[in-house]
Amino acid sequence: MAKHWWKILAVAILLYVIIGGFSVKVPSIGNNQQAARSIFFHLPMWMSMYTLFTISVVNSVWYLATNDLRRDIRASSAASTGVLFGVMGFLTGMLWATYTWGGTIVNDPKQMTTAIALTIYLAYLVLRLSFTDLDKRARVSAIFNVFAFALLIPLTYIIPRMVESLHPGSASSPGFSSQDTAGTIKMVLWPAFIGWTLLGIWIYTLRNRYKRLELKSILHG
Amino acid sequence: MALVKKDLLLEWRQRHALFGILLYVFSTVFVINLMVKEPEEKIWNAMFWVVQLFVCVNAVAKSFLQESRGRLLYYYSLVHPRYFIAAKLIYNVLLMMFMSLVSLLCCILFLGNPIIHPLYFLGIVLLGGISLSLLFTMLAAIAAQASQNAALMAIMGFPLVMPILMLLSNISQGALSPVVQPGLPGMFLLLGGMDVLVIALALILFPYLWKE
Numbered sequence: 001m002a003k004h005w006w007k008i009l010a011v012a013i014l015l016y017v018i019i020g021g022f023s024v025k026v027p028s029i030g031n032n033q034q035a036a037r038s039i040f041f042h043l044p045m046w047m048s049m050y051t052l053f054t055i056s057v058v059n060s061v062w063y064l065a066t067n068d069l070r071r072d073i074r075a076s077s078a079a080s081t082g083v084l085f086g087v088m089g090f091l092t093g094m095l096w097a098t099y100t101w102g103g104t105i106v107n108d109p110k111q112m113t114t115a116i117a118l119t120i121y122l123a124y125l126v127l128r129l130s131f132t133d134l135d136k137r138a139r140v141s142a143i144f145n146v147f148a149f150a151l152l153i154p155l156t157y158i159i160p161r162m163v164e165s166l167h168p169g170s171a172s173s174p175g176f177s178s179q180d181t182a183g184t185i186k187m188v189l190w191p192a193f194i195g196w197t198l199l200g201i202w203i204y205t206l207r208n209r210y211k212r213l214e215l216k217s218i219l220h221g
Numbered sequence: 222m223a224l225v226k227k228d229l230l231l232e233w234r235q236r237h238a239l240f241g242i243l244l245y246v247f248s249t250v251f252v253i254n255l256m257v258k259e260p261e262e263k264i265w266n267a268m269f270w271v272v273q274l275f276v277c278v279n280a281v282a283k284s285f286l287q288e289s290r291g292r293l294l295y296y297y298s299l300v301h302p303r304y305f306i307a308a309k310l311i312y313n314v315l316l317m318m319f320m321s322l323v324s325l326l327c328c329i330l331f332l333g334n335p336i337i338h339p340l341y342f343l344g345i346v347l348l349g350g351i352s353l354s355l356l357f358t359m360l361a362a363i364a365a366q367a368s369q370n371a372a373l374m375a376i377m378g379f380p381l382v383m384p385i386l387m388l389l390s391n392i393s394q395g396a397l398s399p400v401v402q403p404g405l406p407g408m409f410l411l412l413g414g415m416d417v418l419v420i421a422l423a424l425i426l427f428p429y430l431w432k433e
Contacts, residue, residue, distance in 0.1 A: 064429045112387075119380035126376050140366045143426045144377065147359070150418055154411065155384055 007202055013195030020188040038096035040188050044196035045089030051197050052082030052204055057149040060142035072138035073215055075145060077207040079124060085200050086118045110160040110167045117155045120148045224308030242280050250327040259333035262397040269328050270390050276320050281313050281357040282374055285365035306427040310358050317354035321346050335397050342396035349389045352416050356382060359423045362430055388412050
């Protein structure tokens with residue numbers, strides 16, 4: 001029980017976020033009417049993705065330092081779970097864009113760069129599939145993972161801030177800061193960040209355990 | 222830096238590869254010429270960078286393939302991997318700069334010349350050649366470890382190279398048509414930053430890749 005408190009916490013927070021997210025009063029601004037509720041699902045996905053990709057790259061570097069195959073398993077499960085959350089973030093964003101910007105894929109730089117970043121990580125997963133030698137796979141994909149992470153940050157964090165974008169926080173529009181966000185949104189959004197991130201870590205640990213059993217059966221089976 | 226010299230020498234001795242790529246550039250541009258005659262600036266720009274991309278994949282990919290296993294082992298006993306990758310990077314940058322100039326010449330000959338700021342564009346072409354070759358050298362090193370080389374190179378390389386190509390085509394647009402572009406120095410800075418990042422990562426990570 002002592003080890004599982006954070007899973008219970010995750011479920012409780014997510015229940016609160018889902019119920020609160022659909023029932024709390026959101027200010028309706030312009031064409032962003034009730035669609036603004038997407039913020040409780042769209043933003044936390046990215047938080048969760050960043051967390052998982054960070055876990056992944058840390059484990060990759062760790063693998064390069066120690067040559068411990070379990071580190072590689074951790075890196076790969078974190079990356080694939082991160083891709084899952086990235087795709088979900090992209091889908092929720094598309095849904096939101098359909099009602100607010102009037103198009104599923106609009107020519108928005110942040111949308112483009114995120115799509116590229118996700119393709120890079122999909123390439124990482126494909127790269128892993130193309131090896132039969134476990135050690136070689138671990139080493140090469142760890143190196144590619146460092147590359148992918150090094151490009152993820154400028155792609156999704158620096159470029160969109162430099163150019164004109166429909167997203168908030170770009171060159172010409174106000175960012176997401178604590179002053180101009182309504183209190184009701186904040187009350188749900190901050191727990192949402194924690195809840196979805198915990199859920200992501202939970203999925204990652206499950207996948208990690210499954211993969212480790214698989215590795216064990218390969219090595220000793 | 223004897224390694225750079227050796228690579229250049231080897232390139233000259235194996236002229237078939239070099240001329241193969243030159244012929245590749247020529248025929249690609251000629252096919253475009255047959256299809257669209259003289260395209261307008263925007264298409265010209267896009268075509269030019271796509272040609273660059275494929276030339277780079279072909280020119281750089283073989284830099285690791287041409288080394289046999291035994292020879293790699295021999296290098297390994299002679300020099301530190303960091304010097305080895307540095308030599309490869311320098312050699313590929315030189316090769317790609319040459320190739321960029323050739324493909325620029327071909328494009329101007331066959332597709333017309335929409336450039337209004339020649340020197341500015343030339344600078345971008347060289348910078349683009351350098352950026353592409355740096356990234357693909359590292360990718361070729363990774364792909365050389367895997368068995369299915371060419372396909373893997375494309376799978377890994379194209380997503381990674383997309384941001385660089387996006388930046389390059391945006392920057393070079395300014396040399397083709399009189400447009401006002403906000404944030405131009407920022408884009409240059411970003412491109413330079415990416416180059417530095419790739420070099421640093423290659424130098425740090427290549428020794429791990431070579432451990433066998």
